[in-house]
Amino acid sequence: MSVDKHIQSLTKVVVNNLENQHDWTQVQIHNQDNLPRPLLYGLPPKRLYVHPDEQIEIIKAEKELNERIPQEPELEWVLPLHLAEKWSIADFSAVFDAITAIPPGGESVNISEDAHWQLWRGPKRGKRILLATVQDDSTVTYYWMHNGLVKPRQN
Incomplete structure (x- = not known):
């Protein structure tokens, strides 16, 4: 199978x-x-990722407002890979260099400057990609990959 056919099938x-x-x-x-x-x-059916600092700000804002702040889903990038493929840091870096933080059509998020918890939404969010790793039996496993360092979430 040619490389192009392989990537088309994987996609x-x-x-x-x-x-x-x-x-x-x-x-x-x-x-x-x-x-x-x-x-x-x-667009996933629900929001998939909340930055750890955003999580703290949302909790503070919900206490101040005494109401739950809805977390609308965001458009997400996805990189299809096969488990047997060998990717280098340079390969992933090339992907991050080529993309914007938000996929096309997701730039229209309304951000309120007064709401500190929204600073991680819209154009200010960091670049991230959901790696879709496909196994030989067509099982797909998803992993987050961020451009740069991101501190771990608090559970």
Whole structure:
């Protein structure tokens, strides 16, 4: 199987998994000349990642407001990989260098300057990619990868 066919098949497996197993919507294939391979992006049914500092600010704001702050889902980047592939730090770095923090169409998040908990949303969020690692039996496992260091979450 050629490399192009392999990547197309891998992408198809991940798109199918996101849409049919995880209820993602608006899943799109993103081709760009300076990317080592096409990426995906889409909207999960619920918010998948909250920055640890944002988590603290949300808790403070909820106590002040005495109400729960809804966490709307955000568009997320997805990088389809096969378990047997060997990627270097330079390969991942090339992907991060080629993308913006927010996938196309996700820039319209309304951010209130008064709400400190929103500083990690919209254009100010860090670059992150959901790695979609496909095994030979088409099982897909997802891992977060961030551009740079991110402190661990408090549970």
